[in-house]
Amino acid sequence: MSDQDALLTESKSSSDASRIGEVKEWLAKTFEAAGKPVPEFEYTPRSIAHLYNLLTVSKAKDEAARLVARDFRLKAAEYRSQAARIREILENAGLAQEGLPSNVVASAQVLANVANLLNIRDTELSSFLVAMGDISLRKTGVEEKRAKVQKESKILLDYTRKAISRLTYLKRTLAQLEDEVAACEGQMENWKTNLQVMAAKERQYLQQSANYKAVLNRVGYTPEISHGVLVEMAEHRKELDKQTKPILDTLRSYQDLPPDKALAALAIEDKKRQYAAAEKYLEDVLHSALESGE
Incomplete structure (x- = not known):
């Protein structure tokens, strides 16, 4: 073995050992978080390769989840800061929630719930109209799809009924054919016997014809x-x-x-x-x- 091959083998062995260590560490952390012990299994090259791929995918998803969570935390902090600023402005203007009538608070809460339901950022009338128009368009599309699906379902139901009817007819025909098998087999045996008799008669007639031809040849027939x-x-x-x-x-x-x-x-x-x-x-x-x- 050359020095280069020896270096490649040593590098591969160290890489496999490093992967095994990473897999064991990841399995220990994962099962520890779930409150369960790591199950016993054989560390083969195939199992190590599969677990290492899972480890890589898991780390990538964990990193993506961390980034999304951090973004959500930043947005939540911004929303809290904005809410505090708006609350301060409302208190300075004498429109604090504690000083408003209960019906006004309830109406504002309903308005906020509707805004959240419509997924709009503000409570402007134009935003509500745009959201309602978007919902109407979605409703129309859903109704069209529903009508199309109902039409297709009706066609499929019709096809299913026809298929069931044909299947019933085929089953009845099959049962009738199975009942007629015995009679047909008897008739076929009779035909087979008749065919054998006819074949024997044919051979007999051919022999007689050959004999008659020989007789005619002897008497000089032309x-x-x-x-x-x-x-x-x-x-x-x-x-x-x-x-x-x-x-x-x-x-x-x-x-x-x-x-x-x-x-x-x-x-x-x-x-x-x-x-x-x-x-x-x-x-x-x-x-x-x-x-x-x-």
Whole structure:
């Protein structure tokens, strides 16, 4: 440790010791004035710092009180001196209090009391008028503030009533909701069960849809084979049946004819051509139906 640090440590220790001495002396005087012993406590740096601050503030306030008291004593002495001078003047003028009638003394006392009440230095009429005007202004201000406070109180009372009404409504609603909790919980359990059933059905339907798609893929189903295309093909098939029925009837009628090989061959060839033309017409219709479906 350097010499400077040693000096600082020694100075701090002496300062702490001085503070402790001042605090002990102040505590002893304070509690002695109150007629009570100083309580036992541990002198720690924190407690010493706090008590030293209180000591400083107390000394400052005591000094201020002494100055104010001295000023009051000086003013009181001045007032006594002035009162003695005024009394002497009144006695010389024959207006001493002992020589005045009792009603005059009482009136003067009342006048002095009113002057003290109005906080004026003299009993001049102008001073009374100014004081009364000041009181009237204060009264008007107080009345205005009172009216404002009453208005605000009325508004707050209205708000309070509304708040109480809303609170009552909320409490009633809360009680109603609490009563409905059991029923709602039962309904929620029912919905939960139904949801689980629907989820199981959904999985089942998805599996069935996948199976149906696999079956359609195996049989060669394509999106071009729609219901409309099938209906149109059925209608064309009916039309083709109508066209081929007379030919079949004609062929059946040939079975009753006497056998003639040459005529029969010609008839058969003619019917084959008609049948081939009908098949070609059916293929053309199917192709056109598929192209229109796409």
